[in-house]
Amino acid sequence: MLVVGSILLLALNGCNKPAAQAPAAPPAKNVLVTTAKAMDVPVQIHQFGRITSPESVDIKPQVNGRITEVNFVEGQEVKIGDLLFVIDPRPYQADLQQAQAQLASDTAQLDLNQRNLERDEQIGKQRFVSEQQIDIDRANVQNFQGLVAKDNASIALAKLNLEYCYVRSPTAGRTGRRLVDVGNYVSIGSAALVNIQRLDQVYVDFTVSENVLEQLRSNMGKGPLSVEVAVPAKPDVRKTGKLSFLDNTVSPQAGTVLLRATIPNDDRYLWPGQFVDVALTMEMLQNAIVVPNQTVQLGSKGDYLFVVKPDNTVEQRQVKSGPRYQDWVVVESALKAGETVVVEGQLALGDGAKVNPREYEPPGKSNQLTNSGEQKNSAAKAETPPTKSNAPL
Secondary structure (H helix, E strand, C coil), X not given: CHHHHHHHHHHHHHHCCCCCCCCCCCCCEEEEEEEXXXXXXXXXXXXXXXXXXXXXXXXXXXXXXXXXXXXXXXXXXXCCXXXXXXXXXXHHHHHHHHHHHHHHHHHHHHHHHHHHHHHHHHHHCCCCCCHHHHHHHHHHHHHHHHHHHHHXXXXXXXXXXXXXXXXXXXXXXXXXXXXXXXXXXXXXXXXXXXXXXXCCEEEEEEEEEHHHHHHHHHHHCCCCCEEEEEECCXXXXXXXXXXXXXXEEECCCCCEEEEEEEEEXXXXXXXXXXXXXXXXXXXXXXXXXXXXXXXXXXXXXXXXXXXXCCCCEEEEEECCEEEEECCEEEECCCCCCCCEEEEECHHHCCCCCEEEEEECCCCCCCCCCCCHHHHHHHHHHHHCCCCCCCCCC
């Protein structure tokens, strides 16, 4: 009886044991989300380029002489016709006066020879002057006609040389460093006096691979292609122009072709010789579906992203990514405008995972994935004033 009672007691104790509990669901993951949207996206080729001036002029002397005046300041903006230098004009003024005097002398002699010819021809009709003398008179007239023409040419040359003494700007632009000071003797063919470069518009020279040459030529046939340039120190400041030149040959060494774009530069922001980032727009994709760059992840089966469903669970979806533009990437398949996607926090996610979504903010703003409790604690710590220490110094 004692043994039976013990067995019954153990059975009763077993019946009173609580049932095993189901494992708790994993907590929702904190993620940043945004909405896929449709926008026009340019398909661009990015390269490096150099800024050049469309007009770069070395001012050189066209007469020999000593510099007597400099009429500009280094770095000054000049217009066409502005006086830059004066070369001593006195020798050329004397040459002009000498040529004018010689013209007057030869003109007087020509008039005399013409009157002699007319007189001898009149008298010759009466047989008082020989034919030989008339021929001599006629030759003298022709000789001095040639001298008068030569004197007129000498005067024109003297005037031109005198004009060259006053060195004027042949173009509008900015002067560089002055290379010759007052008092120096300069001559034809000597070094430049100063360089002037046009800056109100500039060229940017860059190269692209020959692999895109056919596509490039095809798109150029549809109209001017847009080009954006930016200085590496300020990538957000962009200047826009048009592609204006495609070279007529491909470099056999590099397999590239030279391109040139013309960029308006009224504010003188771009400078000749400057290194810039170049973005050549080949075409424009209309109403393309785009998401932030970090939304699309690379997996063993290709590109994928996470789409957030209305019940705050995620679906892993294989997609085909397209061109990238600034902070955006084009999704060419498996995504529609208006769908919510995970931008940050994909590392701990799987298909069907529960998420706690928070709106993604553009770069430059806070996008930290922290729990609300942690945020409150951090805020409380930041607002707590420091306490004074009573420890002796």
